[in-house]
Amino acid sequence: MSVFLNKDSRVIFQGFTGQHATFHAEEAMKIGTKVTGGVTPGKGGTKHLDLPVFDTVEEAVQATGADVSGIFAPPPFAADAIMEAIDAGIKTIVVIADGIPVQDMVRVERYRLGTHSVIIGPNTPGIITPGVGKVGIMPSHIYSPGRIGIVSRSGTLNYEAVAQMSDLGLGQSSSIGIGGDPVNGTDFATVLKAFEDDPETDAVLMIGEIGGPQEVDAARWAKKNMRKPLICYVAGLSAPLGRRMGHAGAIISSESDTATAKIDTMEALGMFVVRNPADIGATVLRAIKS
């Protein structure tokens, strides 16, 4: 798929010389991702992984033509790093950090208004387009090229779904993690639209969870605008009221936040709904055969 990460994407990493960014940049390069360099303030002019290091994102963009950035800055510094990437005109900004203060993201989203930047995350495993590359922390070996688009909040549940699909011989066009935070950069509907427009995607699997209106909003959008089959799963059927289930955004604050309410609405809208997480792969197969 060509919207967020494609064969022409030129990738940089912010926080490049750190331990995590180093490991995941190497992993990304192993599967063919075009990594052009990275940013670590104070280390500009040096080399890391045989690639140039810059002091600022602006310099990195000027020198390498980068249009995708993977941000590996720790949570207290992540908001600043995202805004620096927006300022430098980066198109796709992938934010791995788990634990960015919510009000920081409120300010980031305000700063992003009117720009062409798309923020994927925070608190996401990232993006992978099998056969092309990845910006993220997912184990690339479990993915394989194919024609199913995946969008999910959770990382490991995404892996679970991929494993079930692989057992049935189904590969992925792209897999996008929008992250588990209450205020995130890109919602489900935006990613669904990208998959709907992508000629390399035949069907889309949406993996949501309790809390917030995004899953239902996306299903409503899909009902009106999507011709490709949409398969939906919502985790947290057995989650209690008012508790944050690991993800900052996974909290049932009202009736409409529950998994049951979301699933019922999606079913009423005519989506392919998965109730048992063990049936994700089988339901995707059923959807593309119908």
Next chain:
Amino acid sequence: MNIHEYQTKDLLKHYGVPVPPGRVVHSDAQAAMVAEEIGGARWVVKAQIHSGGRGKAGGVRVGSSIEEVRVIADEILGSLLVTHQTGTEGRLVRRVLVEQASTIAREYYVGLVIDRATRRITLVASAEGGVDIEEVAEKTPELIIREIIDPAVGLLDFQCRKVAYKVGLKGSLLPQAVKVMKGLYRCMRDNDALMAEINPLAVVDNDQLLALDAKMSFDDNALYRRPAISELRDFDEEDPKEVEATGHGLNYIALDGDVGCIVNGAGLAMATMDAITLHGGSPANFLDVGGGATPEKVANAFHIVLQDPAVKIILINIFAGINRCDWIATGIIQAMRDQNIKMPIIIRLAGTNVEEGRAILNDSKFPFIIASDLNDAAAIAVAEINKIVKKVAPLEKEHS
């Protein structure tokens, strides 16, 4: 992180929000002293626990004499308050707030939330104060007034006026309402709160606005830069297992069932609970070991899950991405040895280093039950629980 009502009121006072004169106390004698000190003819004694519905549970009572205040404080302090949020076992009251009682003419609701759809802080107000705002929102949504706040400029005066007029705060109450709303907003913004509400915001004698009850909760992820807020944390109000888990970098939430769960990733942890439930079982907890879990972290997870006496079996579901199945397996064996675990352990491993992990489990002498996938794991867990429950069921009958 949640804080007590008296702490919220102290904070709000610093932002110019008027609150009744009062103080928190730990004994009935102190309660009487405070009532005397603040003066008045009637006082309200309010149990300080992290829960709504305290009034209905008998935790908020009015006394008309100093002696009556003392007696009420004595009765509430040390009692177990049962509300809709505490569970049937109730919550021990360790302190009460003693305040001057007011004559209430009208009650309003004013609150701030982070609206996930607009990704902004939103001011919410209603002329229907003093009641559950969720109920008002559901039954009479037209009575809820909303104003979205642009973080670049903050809550503006005209927005406050708009909201005040719409709920009917006019005349001499208008400038007071603007001050309250702006104070509440600054308090939320400056302290990284996730929500802040005054309910009720009351009109009392002489047309004064007063925050009679207030609640705030804070962003755990921002506590590193809010040391004054971190100080307000009351560990007595939290599940000790959850506190221990946080200390070990684990995410644990106690539930009512008997299948202990150890999973990596929040989404997969919820899905695992769901799979158990769909097979007719009941999860005892949510537990996410996170990414890059070391053997020690896995062993700590066992320690926390096993503190719950209801746990009869443990289901481990790992899909390793940045985790390593061999580290997880090593941690499981460490826990089995050190914690002398006898109950059935069902393990599903997948992802990074899965072969090494399975080999470690096989080489040990422990009778693990290995599941091939998520469905298999949940089905086995529920079958194992049913075996155990059948064995103990006759005993339970004798007791009843």
